[in-house]
Amino acid sequence: MSTVATEPDTETPERRRRLKLPSFSVQILISLVLGIVLGAVALRMGPIGVDEDGEDIANWLTETLSIIGSSFVTLLRTIVPPLVITAIIASIANLRKVTNAARLAGQTLLWFAITALVSVSFGIGLGLIMQPGARSGVDESMLDEPGRTGSWTDFLTGLIPGNFLGLDTSGGSANFNVLQLVVIGIVVGIAALRVDKAAEPFLELNRSLLAVIQKVLWWVIRLAPIGTIGLLGRAVATYGWDALAPLGTYAIAIYIGLALVLFLLYPVVLRAHGLKVSRFFRGAWPAIQLAFVSRSSIGTLPVTERVVTRNLGVPREYASFAVPFGATTKMDGCAAIYPALSAIFVAQFFGIDLSIWDYLLIVFVSVLGSAATAGVTGAVVMLTLTLSTLGLPLAGVGLLLAIDPILDMGRTAVNVAGQALVPTIVAKREGIIDQAKYDSATSEDLFRDEEPEVSAENEASDAVEREHEPVSA
Numbered sequence: 031m032s033t034v035a036t037e038p039d040t041e042t043p044e045r046r047r048r049l050k051l052p053s054f055s056v057q058i059l060i061s062l063v064l065g066i067v068l069g070a071v072a073l074r075m076g077p078i079g080v081d082e083d084g085e086d087i088a089n090w091l092t093e094t095l096s097i098i099g100s101s102f103v104t105l106l107r108t109i110v111p112p113l114v115i116t117a118i119i120a121s122i123a124n125l126r127k128v129t130n131a132a133r134l135a136g137q138t139l140l141w142f143a144i145t146a147l148v149s150v151s152f153g154i155g156l157g158l159i160m161q162p163g164a165r166s167g168v169d170e171s172m173l174d175e176p177g178r179t180g181s182w183t184d185f186l187t188g189l190i191p192g193n194f195l196g197l198d199t200s201g202g203s204a205n206f207n208v209l210q211l212v213v214i215g216i217v218v219g220i221a222a223l224r225v226d227k228a229a230e231p232f233l234e235l236n237r238s239l240l241a242v243i244q245k246v247l248w249w250v251i252r253l254a255p256i257g258t259i260g261l262l263g264r265a266v267a268t269y270g271w272d273a274l275a276p277l278g279t280y281a282i283a284i285y286i287g288l289a290l291v292l293f294l295l296y297p298v299v300l301r302a303h304g305l306k307v308s309r310f311f312r313g314a315w316p317a318i319q320l321a322f323v324s325r326s327s328i329g330t331l332p333v334t335e336r337v338v339t340r341n342l343g344v345p346r347e348y349a350s351f352a353v354p355f356g357a358t359t360k361m362d363g364c365a366a367i368y369p370a371l372s373a374i375f376v377a378q379f380f381g382i383d384l385s386i387w388d389y390l391l392i393v394f395v396s397v398l399g400s401a402a403t404a405g406v407t408g409a410v411v412m413l414t415l416t417l418s419t420l421g422l423p424l425a426g427v428g429l430l431l432a433i434d435p436i437l438d439m440g441r442t443a444v445n446v447a448g449q450a451l452v453p454t455i456v457a458k459r460e461g462i463i464d465q466a467k468y469d470s471a472t473s474e475d476l477f478r479d480e481e482p483e484v485s486a487e488n489e490a491s492d493a494v495e496r497e498h499e500p501v502s503a
Contacts, residue, residue, distance in 0.1 A: 054254075058319055061258035065323070068095060068259065069266025088267075095263035099324075102257025105250045106329040109243060111211055113332055116240040117350035118215030122223065123233050124347035130460065137456045138352050142360050143397050145295065145448055149362040150396035152290045153370030154389055162280035162371065163378025208328055209358040212351075247332045254320055254333075261323040265435060277433050280375050287367040288440045296451050303458045306469065313341030313471030314450040321446035325438045330446050331357045338450050341471045343464030344457045352456070356449035363441030363448075364409040366396045369416040376417060376426035388420055395419050409434070409441060 052060065072095060077086035088096070191210040222229040297307040311318075317334040324330055335353040339346045370392050377384050395416045410427060417424055457463035 054316060057255040058258055058316070061255040062262060062319075062323070065095075065259045065262030066266055069263035072263065072267035092264065092267040095260045095267060098260025099257060099262075099264050100260070102250075102253055102260065103324050103326055103329045105253070106324075106332055107326070109247050109250060109332050110208065110328060112239070113243050113247065113335070114208060114211040114350075114354045115215045115218070116236050116243060117335070117346070118212060118354065119219040119222065119233070119236045120240050121347045121350040122216065122219030123236075134348055134456060134460060135351070137459060138355070138452060141452045141456060142356065145291075145299065145452065146360075146362055146366050146397045147393065148295050149287075149291045149366035150370045150393050152287050152295070153367040153396075154374065154392060156283045156287050157371045157374030157378075160279055160283045160286075161378060162277075162283050163375040208331070208354055212354050212358070216351075247336065251316075251333055251336070254316070258320070258323045261325075265323075265439070268435075277430070280371070280430070281433055281437060283371055284368060284437050285440055287371060288363055288444045291362050291367060292444050292447055296447060299451065299455060303455045305454070305458060309468055309471045310342065310451070310454065313337055313468070314447060316341075317450060318443050318447050322439045322443040325435065325442050327357050327361070327442055327445045327449065330442070334446055334449055338453050341467070342450065342454045343467035343471075344453045345462050345464075348457060348462065349453050352453040353449060356452060360449050360452060361412070361441075361445045363444035365412050367444070368409055368437070368441055369413050370396060372413050372430055373416045373420060373422060375430070376422050377420075379426060379429065380423055382422065384420070391419055392416060409438060 068091065072089060072091040075089045075091060078089050079087045191214055222233055296310075300307050300310050314334075314337050317330055317337045320333050321327060321330040327334075331354060334357070335349055338344045338349045338353055344352075373392055374384070376382075377388075410431070413427060413430075414424055417426065454463065454468070
């Protein structure tokens with residue numbers, strides 16, 4: 031009797047505590063509000079002084095928010111190299127029995143191009159209608175040559191790894207190139223398959239490493255609400271909104287374009303494939319909102335891959351290739367809307383008339399240029415590639431840098447949404463999506479226990495393999 035009586039007493043409080051925890055989405059929303067409030071307080075406090083170079087010294091609250099936000103992004107970025115390499119090797123190993131692997135890759139590239147083409151069309155249309163360059167209040171004293179530019183040779187050079195982990199230490203700190211990591215993972219994975227049985231211990235070790243990395247990733251993602259407070263708070267405290275006034279029309283045009291892509295183009299594509307729009311946004315929202323506050327597609331990559339497989343029902347063996355590849359080449363915000371509108375802005379500011387061929391060049395650069403600048407990713411690099419291709423003054427970049435961080439939030443959110451969208455619709459077209467998982471998508475699925483995920487992953491992998499196995503007598 032006493033044993034039966036004490037069991038509910040030990041379990042009920044724990045169950046009640048779990049029920050009281052707000053959902054992940056609610057935690058992020060609360061963090062967004064706290065970040066804005068704390069950022070506004072820090073902005074009102076102002077700098078505490080000026081250093082020897084004439085730069086403002088941040089107050090303690092701004093510094094604290096900056097440390098919290100940057101530490102969270104650093105944690106995410108730290109996980110990216112081992113996650114990408116081990117996931118792609120595991121992906122190739124899982125795809126060895128699937129006959130349509132090349133078709134999946136082709137479909138992925140095709141839909142990257144289709145959505146980029148429509149996105150850049152939105153950007154050009156808005157530029158012609160809203161005339162942002164003719165309505166700006168910026169001073170020509172803001173003209174400044176960019177510190178780095180993009181070129182069409184960057185794609186080829188960016189494919190060649192400088193070392194086994196694709197790290198670049200030339201700038202004094204270690205930065206990794208995700209495109210090179212994808213190349214390394216593909217080469218090692220194919221080599222392991224060619225070695226055949228001798229590589230089985232290596233592939234088993236890789237699977238174990240991937241499981242450990244995913245567990246660590248799960249812990250880091252749990253810190254997203256705290257990281258959101260720091261990232262958004264620092265953005266408000268550092269940049270404020272005063273810089274928007276001279277470039278108000280331009281900024282509004284950018285965000286209208288981003289909204290058209292996110293809430294018009296993507297829903298149309300989803301509906302055309304028989305997928306519920308609300309379920310996609312519920313499933314992908316953790317990655318989209320993290321991208322907005324972090325301003326980093328690469329930093330959001332682990333979360334993007336997780337929501338694509340766990341919430342949207344895309345098999346991991348395909349997503350582990352498509353998502354990292356998309357993180358470097360699928361940028362509807364940075365490589366379509368932004369360069370198109372910005373190029374038109376610069377042309378209008380300098381009084382340069384663009385011909386129909388110039389607009390076609392903008393489309394060409396936007397569809398293919400993101401791959402060309404994958405080795406040195408960045409919206410400014412993409413913009414310089416567009417301007418140089420059109421023969422427009424690169425000094426015009428300096429006019430737009432004042433509000434770039436504010437625009438970068440929306441650009442990155444759209445980038446990541448597109449990186450989640452394309453694998454989802456390709457999986458739907460190829461009949462390998464877990465429709466039940468997609469239809470029940472919720473941001474809370476991101477934090478289910480790991481064991482069910484492994485089981486679901488194996489079932490999805492087995493389903494793909496069974497679909498493509500030859501029928502035996």
